[in-house]
Amino acid sequence: MNGKITFTIDGVEITGKEGQTIMQAADDAGVYIPRLCYHPAVQAHGSCRVCTVIVNGKPQTACTQPITEGMIVENETPELKEHRRNLVDMLFIEGNHMCMFCERSGNCELQAMAYRLGILAPKYPYFYSDKPVDSTHKEIFLELNRCILCGRCVNASRDVDKKGVFEFVNRGLNKQIAVNSQTGLKDTNMSAKDLAAQICPVGSINIKGTAFAIPVDKRLYDKEPIGSDIEAKRK
Amino acid sequence: MNKILQIDVEQICKTCGNDRTKMMDIVRAVQDKYGQVSDEAINIIAKCTKCNRVEVEGLVTFYAFFSKKPKGKVTIRLCNDVVDKMSGLERVEQAFKKELGINFGQTTSDGISLEYTPCIGMCDQAPAALVNDEVITYLSTDKVKELVEDLRKHYDPNKIMHRLGDGNNANMLVHSCVHNGIRKKGGVILGDYKANEGLRNALAISPVEVINEVKNARLRGRGGAGFPTGMKWQFTRAAEGTKKYILCNADEGEPGTFKDRVILTERADLLFEGMAIGGYAIGAQQGILYLRAEYNYLRKLLEKILDDRRSKNLLGKNILGKKGFDFDITIQMGAGAYICGEETALISSCEGLRGDPKTRPPFPAQKGYLGNPSAVNNVETLCCVTRIMEMGAAWFAELGSKGSPSTKLLSISGDCRLPGVYEFPFGIKVSDLLKEVGAEDAQAVLVGGPSGQIIGPNEFRRTICYDDLATGGAVVIFGPQRDMVEIAAEYMEFFVEESCGFCTPCRVGNVLLKKYLDKILDGKGEPQDLDFLQSLGESIKVTSRCGLGQTSPNPVLTTLKNFRPSYEKRVKEATNGLQPLFDIKKALVPAEEIAKRKSEIFNA
Numbered sequence: 046m047n048g049k050i051t052f053t054i055d056g057v058e059i060t061g062k063e064g065q066t067i068m069q070a071a072d073d074a075g076v077y078i079p080r081l082c083y084h085p086a087v088q089a090h091g092s093c094r095v096c097t098v099i100v101n102g103k104p105q106t107a108c109t110q111p112i113t114e115g116m117i118v119e120n121e122t123p124e125l126k127e128h129r130r131n132l133v134d135m136l137f138i139e140g141n142h143m144c145m146f147c148e149r150s151g152n153c154e155l156q157a158m159a160y161r162l163g164i165l166a167p168k169y170p171y172f173y174s175d176k177p178v179d180s181t182h183k184e185i186f187l188e189l190n191r192c193i194l195c196g197r198c199v200n201a202s203r204d205v206d207k208k209g210v211f212e213f214v215n216r217g218l219n220k221q222i223a224v225n226s227q228t229g230l231k232d233t234n235m236s237a238k239d240l241a242a243q244i245c246p247v248g249s250i251n252i253k254g255t256a257f258a259i260p261v262d263k264r265l266y267d268k269e270p271i272g273s274d275i276e277a278k279r280k
Numbered sequence: 281m282n283k284i285l286q287i288d289v290e291q292i293c294k295t296c297g298n299d300r301t302k303m304m305d306i307v308r309a310v311q312d313k314y315g316q317v318s319d320e321a322i323n324i325i326a327k328c329t330k331c332n333r334v335e336v337e338g339l340v341t342f343y344a345f346f347s348k349k350p351k352g353k354v355t356i357r358l359c360n361d362v363v364d365k366m367s368g369l370e371r372v373e374q375a376f377k378k379e380l381g382i383n384f385g386q387t388t389s390d391g392i393s394l395e396y397t398p399c400i401g402m403c404d405q406a407p408a409a410l411v412n413d414e415v416i417t418y419l420s421t422d423k424v425k426e427l428v429e430d431l432r433k434h435y436d437p438n439k440i441m442h443r444l445g446d447g448n449n450a451n452m453l454v455h456s457c458v459h460n461g462i463r464k465k466g467g468v469i470l471g472d473y474k475a476n477e478g479l480r481n482a483l484a485i486s487p488v489e490v491i492n493e494v495k496n497a498r499l500r501g502r503g504g505a506g507f508p509t510g511m512k513w514q515f516t517r518a519a520e521g522t523k524k525y526i527l528c529n530a531d532e533g534e535p536g537t538f539k540d541r542v543i544l545t546e547r548a549d550l551l552f553e554g555m556a557i558g559g560y561a562i563g564a565q566q567g568i569l570y571l572r573a574e575y576n577y578l579r580k581l582l583e584k585i586l587d588d589r590r591s592k593n594l595l596g597k598n599i600l601g602k603k604g605f606d607f608d609i610t611i612q613m614g615a616g617a618y619i620c621g622e623e624t625a626l627i628s629s630c631e632g633l634r635g636d637p638k639t640r641p642p643f644p645a646q647k648g649y650l651g652n653p654s655a656v657n658n659v660e661t662l663c664c665v666t667r668i669m670e671m672g673a674a675w676f677a678e679l680g681s682k683g684s685p686s687t688k689l690l691s692i693s694g695d696c697r698l699p700g701v702y703e704f705p706f707g708i709k710v711s712d713l714l715k716e717v718g719a720e721d722a723q724a725v726l727v728g729g730p731s732g733q734i735i736g737p738n739e740f741r742r743t744i745c746y747d748d749l750a751t752g753g754a755v756v757i758f759g760p761q762r763d764m765v766e767i768a769a770e771y772m773e774f775f776v777e778e779s780c781g782f783c784t785p786c787r788v789g790n791v792l793l794k795k796y797l798d799k800i801l802d803g804k805g806e807p808q809d810l811d812f813l814q815s816l817g818e819s820i821k822v823t824s825r826c827g828l829g830q831t832s833p834n835p836v837l838t839t840l841k842n843f844r845p846s847y848e849k850r851v852k853e854a855t856n857g858l859q860p861l862f863d864i865k866k867a868l869v870p871a872e873e874i875a876k877r878k879s880e881i882f883n884a
Binding site: 089091092093094095097104106109110111124127128131132135136138139169170172193194209210211212213214215216217218219220223224225226227 | 319323332333334335337338341342617634639640641776777778779780781782783784785787788789791792795815816818819822823824825862
């Protein structure tokens, strides 16, 4: 045993460490599993479902499922690609994602994932989200119409920053992020240095004064698709 | 700051030990007293329980029975389940609006709020409503008139004049007009039994032997999923931890299910005995009955039965003289959330959190309530345990089939002459069942509630059991006059309302399914919409996080499969080449208003 676990993803043998999730072992091995809500710095949330893989015939999220000896994981199947496209499509139409005007364009994980999955235009009808923007804080503004409810800010603020600035309120389609104050973000102890302020995958939590600072061509996903850094490890 | 509110809320928090994990009880008490949980109250609760206000707000806004906005002293919640709609709900809605002079979602100046609520477990006596905790059944326009007149004399739901139901419904502690509707008693749940014999037999042997007996009986969970109970208990017993819990899932929320209502009314002792046996088997000192808010009218009776059991040493310390076996049961009230019937969401709710399902693994058997190993069992499952321990595994497995031993309680409603609760051996054919309940002309049968399957006559030869048509107990019958596309859309509305919103496919996908069904019902459907529904439904099924999402597309997928002509006759090729769902004329209205003229192209 000695803590090593061997399993396969799409037929490729991978050796991971005991206690790792499929996502962690795959990342270490340079196999990219598409994902949105997962971020290594915070507890896995498992809400976007984009990292759904088939484990021994059963759908599971790679970010939450621990590896076991000999498990057979399917990742890049035509069915899973279709499901992932459908999920990313759903996130696009649920919010207002006007990439051409968005501060996060080029650095946005949702946009980059759509490109990686070959989505050029959403196929579902838009929901036209209508949530107020919170620009009360001197360093940060919140645009919740772009939120994909990944929970990164909730977990980061609670577990890493030890502040608990964010939480989910309401349920179903009305579920959204709320801040720990009746009067907006300004009356919380949030700081732009918080992990919660840095970890948003989309243009929902933004640091003021940084918009469009990076020129086109130098942005995160301008040249290589999202996940390329992980795939580069496999050489 | 409102000083009285502060004193009251602080007192409520103190009664609950200022315990963050008792948040459901705290918020419920504030809601009951003030008809709302205001921002001010949220701040006080957060301070007392030492948590962030946004956490309290997160919980308050999750549950349908809690409200930040003020509600009336009396809240009428009219059940708008499919079966109620089939039983004349529309006239009742109109009557309420007329008598109260308000619309749904509003409150009268004298403090009566009117709302809708999904299935309240009264489908066999629909249409029905909750007036605060009181259940009023068989509503008609006349009855609504009387009810509102009566309420306006005293504004006290407990004083509403009504006849009394049968059995324990007439008990002073229940005092309800609900009737049991027991149509067929089988030998296991609704038959006679020797009280406490099962518990005595269990305590005479080792916990492992009890688990083996349950395994030998091949008992499977009665909530619908059918997980082997003995195995669940074995895992929980084997898990590391000194504190363990047995949780009973009495959050019976699957539309069309009401069999647990009858067990809780008439066989609560059988249930509590089963919980004690389970507690002994897995090594738990504490049991929790998670009771849906809609069944609060049964709470006093259940508390009394628990007290009686305590005084007879059937609960408490050294139960029935068994040294070292200490076990007690508390009741945790829900607050209007179907998702809490999902076992990990139920645990979240017991912990004073939003009713979000938890990430698995770890499973509840390893890390459940407050991180301790926990077994969550259905009401009926625990009743079966008592009978297994009383009569033996062989007796239990005599009835039913190999994979599905013994009997199952079915809640039968819809278009049939004899709705009610039936105890049948597993393996009964749907056609035989239809004969028995007086529904020979059925067009469709929903087995297992909307999360189950809707089948047509060519499948009525199939049997009700785990290996064929599995069900937690709901059977809803649709006569030849019903439109199955409309029914599917109604059930999707339910899932849209009840999705917790945690994961993308269930939160967004179900809304899309509903939109496309509405489009088809509106006569705007195109043939490719049917493939679209299929593909979207499959994505939701495969990628959803919990059982709710994984089964929520079933009303669409099973009607698409079994009632395809009903869909096909409604769809036609679009001629204008525009995007589906896009209504160009409607979209042009604002522009036309500004231009002060009609569109020349699209005004034909």
